Amino acid sequence: MTEATIDMTTTAVLKANTATSGGREEFAHTISGTIGKPYLDGKDAKFFCRGVNVFYAGEKQAIFDVNMDIGRNEVISMIGPSGCGKSTFLRCLNRMNDTIAGCRVTGDIKLDGEDIHDKEQDPVLLRARVGMVFQKPNPFPKSIYDNVAYGPRLHGLASNRAELDDIVEQSLTKAGLFKEVKDRLQAPGTGLSGGQQQRLCIARTIAVSPEVILMDEPTSALDPIATATIEELIDELRASFTICIVTHSMQQAARISQRTAYFHMGYLVELNDTKTVFTNPQHQLTENYITGRFG
Amino acid sequence: MSTLGILLTLMLLAAFSYYIGRKRSLALATPAKRDGNDLHSLPSYYGYLVVVWAVIPALLVFALWSTLETPLLTSNMRSHLPAEYQDKSADELSLTTNRVLNLARDPAQLATADPIFKAAAEDYLQMQSMSQTIKTILVLALAIAGVFIGLRHVKPKTRARNQVERVVQFIMIGCASIAILTTVGIVFSVLIESYRFFGQVPATEFLFGTHWSPQTALRADQAGSSGSFGAVPLFVGTLLISAIALLIAVPLGLMSAIYLSEYAGPKLRAYAKPAMEILAGIPTVVYGFFAALTVAPFIRTLGEAMGLSVASESALAAGLVMGIMIIPFMSSLSDDVINAVPQSMRDGSYGMGATKSETIKQVILPAALPGIVGAFLLAASRAIGETMIVVMAAGLAANMTINPLEAVTTVTVQIVTLLTGDQEFDSAKTLAAFALGLSLFIVTLILNVVALHIVRKYREQYD
Amino acid sequence: MSTTTERVKATLGKRYAREKRFRFYGLASIALSILFLVILLADIIGKGYPAFTSTYIKLDVQLDAQTLGVSADSTPEQLRTANYNTVVQNSLNTLIPGVTERKEKKALKSLVSGDAQYELQRRVMDDPTLIGTNQSVWVLADDDIDTYYKGNIDRTLPEGDRRIKDFQLTWLDKLEADGRIESQFNTIFFTRGDSREPEEAGILSALIGSFYTLLVTLSLSFPIGVAAALYLEEFAPKNNFWVDLIEVNINNLAAVPSIVFGLLGLAVFIQLFGVPRSAPLVGGLVLTLMTLPTIIIAARAALRAVPPSIREGALGIGASKTQTVFQNVLPLAMPGILTGTIIGMAQALGETAPLLMIGMIAFIMDVPSSVTSPSTVLPVQIYLWSDSPERAFTERTSAAIMVLLAFLVSMNLLAVILRKRFERRW
Numbered sequence A: 001m002t003e004a005t006i007d008m009t010t011t012a013v014l015k016a017n018t019a020t021s022g023g024r025e026e027f028a029h030t031i032s033g034t035i036g037k038p039y040l041d042g043k044d045a046k047f048f049c050r051g052v053n054v055f056y057a058g059e060k061q062a063i064f065d066v067n068m069d070i071g072r073n074e075v076i077s078m079i080g081p082s083g084c085g086k087s088t089f090l091r092c093l094n095r096m097n098d099t100i101a102g103c104r105v106t107g108d109i110k111l112d113g114e115d116i117h118d119k120e121q122d123p124v125l126l127r128a129r130v131g132m133v134f135q136k137p138n139p140f141p142k143s144i145y146d147n148v149a150y151g152p153r154l155h156g157l158a159s160n161r162a163e164l165d166d167i168v169e170q171s172l173t174k175a176g177l178f179k180e181v182k183d184r185l186q187a188p189g190t191g192l193s194g195g196q197q198q199r200l201c202i203a204r205t206i207a208v209s210p211e212v213i214l215m216d217e218p219t220s221a222l223d224p225i226a227t228a229t230i231e232e233l234i235d236e237l238r239a240s241f242t243i244c245i246v247t248h249s250m251q252q253a254a255r256i257s258q259r260t261a262y263f264h265m266g267y268l269v270e271l272n273d274t275k276t277v278f279t280n281p282q283h284q285l286t287e288n289y290i291t292g293r294f295g
Numbered sequence B: 001m002s003t004l005g006i007l008l009t010l011m012l013l014a015a016f017s018y019y020i021g022r023k024r025s026l027a028l029a030t031p032a033k034r035d036g037n038d039l040h041s042l043p044s045y046y047g048y049l050v051v052v053w054a055v056i057p058a059l060l061v062f063a064l065w066s067t068l069e070t071p072l073l074t075s076n077m078r079s080h081l082p083a084e085y086q087d088k089s090a091d092e093l094s095l096t097t098n099r100v101l102n103l104a105r106d107p108a109q110l111a112t113a114d115p116i117f118k119a120a121a122e123d124y125l126q127m128q129s130m131s132q133t134i135k136t137i138l139v140l141a142l143a144i145a146g147v148f149i150g151l152r153h154v155k156p157k158t159r160a161r162n163q164v165e166r167v168v169q170f171i172m173i174g175c176a177s178i179a180i181l182t183t184v185g186i187v188f189s190v191l192i193e194s195y196r197f198f199g200q201v202p203a204t205e206f207l208f209g210t211h212w213s214p215q216t217a218l219r220a221d222q223a224g225s226s227g228s229f230g231a232v233p234l235f236v237g238t239l240l241i242s243a244i245a246l247l248i249a250v251p252l253g254l255m256s257a258i259y260l261s262e263y264a265g266p267k268l269r270a271y272a273k274p275a276m277e278i279l280a281g282i283p284t285v286v287y288g289f290f291a292a293l294t295v296a297p298f299i300r301t302l303g304e305a306m307g308l309s310v311a312s313e314s315a316l317a318a319g320l321v322m323g324i325m326i327i328p329f330m331s332s333l334s335d336d337v338i339n340a341v342p343q344s345m346r347d348g349s350y351g352m353g354a355t356k357s358e359t360i361k362q363v364i365l366p367a368a369l370p371g372i373v374g375a376f377l378l379a380a381s382r383a384i385g386e387t388m389i390v391v392m393a394a395g396l397a398a399n400m401t402i403n404p405l406e407a408v409t410t411v412t413v414q415i416v417t418l419l420t421g422d423q424e425f426d427s428a429k430t431l432a433a434f435a436l437g438l439s440l441f442i443v444t445l446i447l448n449v450v451a452l453h454i455v456r457k458y459r460e461q462y463d
Numbered sequence C: 001m002s003t004t005t006e007r008v009k010a011t012l013g014k015r016y017a018r019e020k021r022f023r024f025y026g027l028a029s030i031a032l033s034i035l036f037l038v039i040l041l042a043d044i045i046g047k048g049y050p051a052f053t054s055t056y057i058k059l060d061v062q063l064d065a066q067t068l069g070v071s072a073d074s075t076p077e078q079l080r081t082a083n084y085n086t087v088v089q090n091s092l093n094t095l096i097p098g099v100t101e102r103k104e105k106k107a108l109k110s111l112v113s114g115d116a117q118y119e120l121q122r123r124v125m126d127d128p129t130l131i132g133t134n135q136s137v138w139v140l141a142d143d144d145i146d147t148y149y150k151g152n153i154d155r156t157l158p159e160g161d162r163r164i165k166d167f168q169l170t171w172l173d174k175l176e177a178d179g180r181i182e183s184q185f186n187t188i189f190f191t192r193g194d195s196r197e198p199e200e201a202g203i204l205s206a207l208i209g210s211f212y213t214l215l216v217t218l219s220l221s222f223p224i225g226v227a228a229a230l231y232l233e234e235f236a237p238k239n240n241f242w243v244d245l246i247e248v249n250i251n252n253l254a255a256v257p258s259i260v261f262g263l264l265g266l267a268v269f270i271q272l273f274g275v276p277r278s279a280p281l282v283g284g285l286v287l288t289l290m291t292l293p294t295i296i297i298a299a300r301a302a303l304r305a306v307p308p309s310i311r312e313g314a315l316g317i318g319a320s321k322t323q324t325v326f327q328n329v330l331p332l333a334m335p336g337i338l339t340g341t342i343i344g345m346a347q348a349l350g351e352t353a354p355l356l357m358i359g360m361i362a363f364i365m366d367v368p369s370s371v372t373s374p375s376t377v378l379p380v381q382i383y384l385w386s387d388s389p390e391r392a393f394t395e396r397t398s399a400a401i402m403v404l405l406a407f408l409v410s411m412n413l414l415a416v417i418l419r420k421r422f423e424r425r426w
């Protein structure tokens, strides 16, 4: 199954290559640094990434020398053909790649000026600050309440039950779920609908008051109505969080993000204001992608 | 002809039938216009068709005859015994029957036997050889007739392939049904004998009585009456030893599985997994030997050094070793269960900033709980049914105690003891073994069915 | 710095300590399990390896016709029943002269094993011209003497506490000084059946019994298991009551205690159908029923691993379902099926409890000649010997366990090699 998918991606990528500029070597040559505006003013940048490379087991390189900044309280979307390394790059930002055996990340990633790979830095703390929402809703096999209380309990964020109740209620409210579930907080989280489950996962993530929320195709498993709800939610959350969202839907990127990054075969090809990317792409590869020549 | 001889002859005949069946089909085939011929099936299928006709009916008769032969011959012999033997009680009649059968099997004894028994045994032997002769003739005649009938079916329009394939399907269904037959056989054997046991000993005494001493049964002057068959001490002993075993196997097996699947690098896994498999592959008789000759004396010495009195066949020794035996079982079952928890669950927890152990304790284990309960039940069933370790390392005395330093006995130990001593069939003592077997079967059956059900539901949840 | 950061930082120390502790428990569990394995194996090997040698004593025997009561042209029957006992005794008397007391006389005689006279008998029957000559013969020592030479009797203990008394020790010291005591490889252990005397006991009859039993098991369970698996995996209708019932039964039978199968064998095969007790045939039948679930489950997994493309390919060129399965699918699944079968056979080889129920615990000296002659099997032999108090039997029990484990390891290795060799990535 997985093998089959990978196979499909490779063929897709190969096709993409022949459509544009031949083999990887030749294609890599066409990118001399990222086109657009990958960098922000020092004080505006929440994340600062320079020369990021990611290798999977067996020295298989998935990310090549990515340089970019992610701004405070912005929604940045990452698009690109599947297998181009969007998820891989996103997972660098909270060191989720550490949990994959044989995966190695090099380069500089700073969060508020602190190197996240520093010896002093703790992945547990980092992940409390940089939360993550996944493609498939993955509530824990616990009650709705316990799902949301999971993080605060782990990190000792509430000193008593009342505080915890408060955090849970606020998080659920922010995630736009409270009204729907307030009568059944003790019901299992797995019993909710797909869209509700994903909002529960978002509530769970914001319950620890992170500074950044990473979302990896959060709506790809949901129906259009649930997707719309989540998109609205993301727009509201922008006020309090920095949000990086990987999406396979260009419309979604256009609707919700301020800046958009286009990845291709592990390279960050173009990063610019969303409007520019979709109306006036600078790179041929970006244009090919958004005009639907492949993807 | 001997049984082996008949089977070999049938095999030869089968090879021969295949050969001529195939040849005949080729001879009958009229070449068609272009390539090939007008045969419905490939020639080899006509060969198989003749083999089916030749062998299957003959084999069926052979199997039926062989199965029924001994019971029929025995009852025939019994009915020819002098009247004074036939009038005796069922117990004694079966005792006499067994004696005659033993004589018939052992020529050395036969020469010096009591004339009445000798006559019966010789009669039996004569009938047996006659039966064998008739069987041989019948089976071979059927086989040869089968070859001819089969050959008559070799015609171009015969749908040989379809017919052969039908027979093959039936054979396969028969083989698969053996599983059902086995269960029926188990139920049948333990139920019938237990029914007879409960005719002699009330079920309430067996289930609730607290005194077990079958050894005193059947004193000369009170034939049929029995010793004490209160099985509660056996149940308590079984539970005590199983509890000790599970107390060791469940935490160690579960923790090993957790470590192997969540923490261990590929290198440790490459060594630890085979080591666990070796532990699982060691026959229980070896564990029993280890328990009886090494662990039990060790525990005794240790206990005495601490001023405790420890029985030389303490429940602790047997339970401890049984626990070691079950560790790999528990570990591999838990390993499967833990691996079935989807990775997305782990990612969710790590993404929240949980440490590994927090993820395991608060997400993976709760998610895997049904599967782990299933594994626990299977391990418990294994512990309750384990025989050799307790036969070799636990005692025979039915003490009712929950002190692990004392000797207790178990259901399986008593089954073995009752059935390996001098047996008189149909005595309450022997039948008691089947009643114990019935209780053992019911308990383990319930545990297994519940466990398998839980585990299957659990797997479906994450499929 | 946000409050979240502060609070999380405050918990970190405790949380990492807990993490470390949990990790340690896991590692300790594995270490403990492996330690148990090492102790078990070390214990068995430590106890068992001395059994592979036996102590022999060199006797000078006078095979004169008169003492033996035979001549060079006696019939084999006469040679067989000749008086070798006295010859052995005479030679012991000349080795250790002046023994008069009754107890000591008896002890002198039991310096050598009861096998000594049979050793002479074998030699003379092989070569009757030996009659009338003097021969130096290495004969088997008694098990107590053997135990002493293996260092398991402490001569510093008070005399009353040891099985070898002071006067025997002086004899032994004398024999040893004369170079009449030697340790040789224990061939008897591999070439004879059971015996009441530990030094004469061997595992051959049990090994052959195991062989016949497994032969019956294999020749029944393999074809039946494969046929059942083929049916269930390839032909059986889905959602059919009987098929589901069969599956439930197979899964459940895999977890039924082995002793229950013994009860089945006793009540059905022996009592109902009159299969002879104690024979490999009935043992094999019982073990067949026990190993069938293992083989069926493994075979089904192997069949399932054959990709559908193979079936579609064959069906596509017009083969019937049965042809496809037998000619295309089954051969590809065969390595997996064989691996499962070998593992099933290894289980059957180590099985003991059900065989006790069907009388395979007889005392068997002779090598069984067929699947219907009374026999025992290796694990049951181990069980029987483990009951004997003599040190020499303990030793042999452990050695028999080593042989059993060697067989199991080789079978499992074979299975692993088979799996590795034919492992296929579709």
Ligand SMILES: Nc1ncnc2c1ncn2[C@@H]1O[C@H](COP(=O)(O)OP(=O)(O)O)[C@@H](O)[C@H]1O
Residues within 6 Å of the ligand: A006, A056, A057, A060, A062, A080, A081, A082, A083, A084, A085, A086, A087, A088, A089, A100
């Ligand atoms: N765990 C992994 N091990 C090895 N290779 C991986 C792993 N995850 C992803 N990859 C590879 O890295 C590349 C990028 O994958 P990914 O980041 O998942 O792409 P995207 O999310 O853009 O579809 C792909 O070629 C994929 O095959």
Ligand SMILES: [Mg+2]
Residues within 6 Å of the ligand: A086, A087, A088, A216
């Ligand atoms: Mg992805």
